[in-house]
Amino acid sequence: MIRSRFITVLLFAIFISVYSLTPPAHAKEEGKLYVIGMGPAGPDLTAPKGLAVLENADIFLCPPYIQKNFPQYINPAKVAFDPWEGIHDEEAMKLRKTDYAKWLQRVEKRKKKVFNFVMDAINKKKTVVMLDSGDPCVYGPSLYWLLKGFDYKYLEVIPGISAFNAASAALKKPMIGEGINFVMLTAPHSMFGRSFEKGDDLLKDLSGYNVTMVFYMAISSMDRLVEKFSKYYPPELPMAIVYYAGYSEKEKVLKSTLGKILDDLKKTDEKWMGLLIIGNAVK
Numbered sequence: 001m002i003r004s005r006f007i008t009v010l011l012f013a014i015f016i017s018v019y020s021l022t023p024p025a026h027a028k029e030e031g032k033l034y035v036i037g038m039g040p041a042g043p044d045l046t047a048p049k050g051l052a053v054l055e056n057a058d059i060f061l062c063p064p065y066i067q068k069n070f071p072q073y074i075n076p077a078k079v080a081f082d083p084w085e086g087i088h089d090e091e092a093m094k095l096r097k098t099d100y101a102k103w104l105q106r107v108e109k110r111k112k113k114v115f116n117f118v119m120d121a122i123n124k125k126k127t128v129v130m131l132d133s134g135d136p137c138v139y140g141p142s143l144y145w146l147l148k149g150f151d152y153k154y155l156e157v158i159p160g161i162s163a164f165n166a167a168s169a170a171l172k173k174p175m176i177g178e179g180i181n182f183v184m185l186t187a188p189h190s191m192f193g194r195s196f197e198k199g200d201d202l203l204k205d206l207s208g209y210n211v212t213m214v215f216y217m218a219i220s221s222m223d224r225l226v227e228k229f230s231k232y233y234p235p236e237l238p239m240a241i242v243y244y245a246g247y248s249e250k251e252k253v254l255k256s257t258l259g260k261i262l263d264d265l266k267k268t269d270e271k272w273m274g275l276l277i278i279g280n281a282v283k
């Protein structure tokens, strides 16, 4: 009798200690930061893996324009803050032009805020998501500015469809092949500097190849681009701008040439949501 009671107590003790050492199935083992490429428009062009992470996320860091395109995936109550506030709005863009050092100080301050916030959440085993439009590795500001030096151990990047992919689809043309040597992804400031003071040698060399050139963030400086390209290319050089690529209601394709593009641009006011593609692929 005493012996069977002893065995029952022993088994109970073993059960309790094993149970208390094993976390319940739903408990998270550790916190993590995901940078998710949200694609060029809404959820229909976001990777299912990215959408699945959104559904289980505890904390969102995202700007309002992304939130607007994903109302069914982003619970406003879970949005902690917009990581880009004070860095990417109109006033900040002016500051960046007039006082770059001061703008960089703001970025550094923001970077610290994001780092402290995210690490605190990760230590509490939370899943934090930071959302970038398109693909985070193509002019995605999160990885480039705010997360530089962030410990890879806590980070996963989920790729997204870039504006380039959506724009190529809108043009219904292959961007490589058919004698084209390569595709180049760039932006006016990457190739020519912020005041268009460099890049002439590069452009001259490129003019000897059959290249598809893709320019992000280019429409607002089209006049400076035309000036540069006119030095090395004929007026017939094919150019296209795809506005709001991937947006079913707003997508628009403008096909033009180096000689005509400035006149053609007078028909539209949009200066940001358009991708410039140059070369025989867009003929």
Ligand SMILES: C[S@@+](CC[C@H](N)C(=O)[O-])C[C@H]1O[C@@H](n2cnc3c(N)ncnc32)[C@H](O)[C@@H]1O
Pocket (backbone or CB within 6 Å): 040, 041, 132, 133, 134, 135, 136, 137, 138, 139, 140, 141, 161, 162, 163, 164, 166, 167, 215, 216, 217, 218, 242, 243, 244, 245, 246, 247, 272, 273, 274, 275, 276
């Ligand atoms: C900061 S970059 C972000 C690029 C983004 N990470 C991507 O992979 O598409 C912003 C620029 O991308 C281009 N862009 C972004 N979304 C676009 C869209 N849906 N249609 C056309 N261009 C777009 C525009 O040139 C815009 O000025």
